[in-house]
Amino acid sequence: xxxxxxxxxxxxxxxxxxxxxxxxxxxxxxxxxxxxxxxxxxxxxxxxxxxxxxxxxxxxxxxxxxxxxxxxxxxxxxxxxxxxxxxxxxxxxxxxxxxxxxxxxxxxxxxxxxxxxxxxxxxxxxxxxxxxxxxxxxxxxxxxxxxxxxxxxxxxxxxxxxxxxxxxxxxxxxxxxxxxxxxxxxxxxxxxxxx
Ligand code: SF4
Ligand code: SF4
Numbered sequence: 001x002x003x004x005x006x007x008x009x010x011x012x013x014x015x016x017x018x019x020x021x022x023x024x025x026x027x028x029x030x031x032x033x034x035x036x037x038x039x040x041x042x043x044x045x046x047x048x049x050x051x052x053x054x055x056x057x058x059x060x061x062x063x064x065x066x067x068x069x070x071x072x073x074x075x076x077x078x079x080x081x082x083x084x085x086x087x088x089x090x091x092x093x094x095x096x097x098x099x100x101x102x103x104x105x106x107x108x109x110x111x112x113x114x115x116x117x118x119x120x121x122x123x124x125x126x127x128x129x130x131x132x133x134x135x136x137x138x139x140x141x142x143x144x145x146x147x148x149x150x151x152x153x154x155x156x157x158x159x160x161x162x163x164x165x166x167x168x169x170x171x172x173x174x175x176x177x178x179x180x181x182x183x184x185x186x187x188x189x190x191x192x193x194x195x
Contacts, residue, residue, distance in 0.1 A: 044162060047172045055114045055129040057158065058107060059185050062151035063096045064126035065105060071118035071127055079111035080118060090124055097124070105147040109135050131186035134160050156183045 041048065050056075067084035086100025116129050135158065137143060145158050159180045167177040179186070 044166055044170060044173060050131050054131060054133075055116050056186075057109070057130050057132045057135055057145070058118075058147070059128045059130040059156040060105060060147040060151070061124075061126040061128075061156060061185075062102055062105060062148055064090070064124040065102055066090060066097050066124055067100070067102055067105075068123060070121040070123065074117045074121050076115065076117060077111045077113060079108040081106040081108070102148055107145050107147065109143045109145060110140060128185060130157050132157065132160055132163075132180075134162055136161060154183050155180065156185060 066088040067082050069082055072078070072080040072082055081104060082102075083104035084100045084102055088097045088099040088102065090096070091098045114129065119127050119129060135143065135145075147156075150156070150158060157180060159177065163173055163177050163180065166173040168174070
């Protein structure tokens with residue numbers, strides 16, 4: 001009967017060995033990461049790096065929009081709303097749209113999936129994917145961005161709440177706020193460089 005007596009004892013010690021081994025293996029991995037370079041950053045105190053082709057909240061040049069609806073037709077989720085008082089066309093002398101008034105150009109960010117399909121057919125190149133990503137707000141209504149109203153304030157894209165709140169204390173956010181207030185497109189010279 002010695003064989004049957006050693007069976008449970010062997011299993012008991014085997015379990016202890018396996019448990020200790022797996023704990024040590026886990027601790028070894030944890031310790032290795034404790035001393036390796038961190039991959040996270042303290043955003044927004046540190047600036048996030050964006051890929052050059054990052055697709056964020058749109059930037060819209062209302063003065064070039066001829067309200068042709070091409071972007072709205074290309075949108076797979078029908079989240080672009082356009083209204084005009086009469087047909088518009090580009091004045092070749094100024095490069096700006098003339099004719100009827102652009103009454104509304106709005107995008108519903110509850111539905112937008114940032115696919116950029118709206119930017120491709122635009123004949124006047126006036127709708128762009130920007131670099132801002134955070135459009136947090138207190139109401140669902142705020143997720144519908146009225147670009148024509150922003151244009152009346154000289155803006156091409158909304159100024160996010162976090163930019164408003166952190167501009168006074170974080171230098172790079174202050175610079176970003178200044179760019180937004182001046183209506184400078186992120187996709188050109190004001191692009192956010194990699195850190
Ligand atoms: S990015 Fe895509 S989903 Fe968003 S408005 Fe443009 S076409 Fe529509
Ligand atoms: S495709 Fe361009 S010009 Fe036409 S409605 Fe859309 S943003 Fe305006």
